[in-house]
Amino acid sequence: MTAVKSVVDKRRWWKEVLFVLAFYVVYARIRNQFGSNGTFAATTTAAADNARRVIDFEKKIGLFFEERLQNFFLDWGWFLWFWNVFYGSLHFVVTIGAGAFLYRRFPIRYLKYRTGLAITTALGLIGFATFPLMPPRLLSSPPPYGGAITEFSFVDTLSVHGGLWSFDSGTLQAISNQWAAMPSLHLAWAAWCALALIPVLKSRWTRGAMWGYPIATSFSIVITANHYWIDGLAGLLVLGLGIQSSSWIWKIRRSSGTVI
16 A cells, blocks of 8 residues: 555646546547537437437336426526526536545545546446437427427526526537436536545534535436436446446556556
8 A cells, every 4th residue: 555655645736637637628529429419419309209218217107206396496596596506517616626635635545536437427428429318408499409399398497597607608509418418427426526525524514515415416407407317316327337447446456556
């Protein structure tokens, strides 16, 4: 373990920043090649059909509740604005903060969990590529991104109540995969933060906050109509695979006295 620790101590923070940025750029590039835009763009029909499959499955097991839940809060403008900001901002802010904290205070744990997050994120690309999924907020919207399906009453809360950014931006629509909903990496990243931090936090308050963060994220992805609840479950599954894969890799690397 000492050999591993000595290697960690010699790492430079800027090299780690470059590594993370390079990984995210490659991830975003690949993600946006599938779905609503890109070289391997899926069709609107495929994304809408997959949405119907998800909804039909949820109805079959008696757990299609997203539409009723959102409708209950539709008149709460300030409430939905808050969750729009939560969804669009904390996904990055908390994850980056968690990574920076681990890097400074628990560098060996950081390396293990950083690898797990990278594998989780890469696995998400498989879902985006093989199962383009129209999120609830786009079901009744017109093509090319929406399905023009009028039987559902989901609302794009970001368009109606606003936030710190907007899907209505032409630039964002042109460069972003609008159908990258399955799995939900929002929930996967949030749960990653909790798993990585809770065991090393001393304050009861901070541990409670980290337990609550993925729960709040689960609520945000549904209330903003960006995901179906089953997308979140899929996000937790790929996180489990990512963390387990990281553990296997870490054991191999640790036995040889090297790190990644």
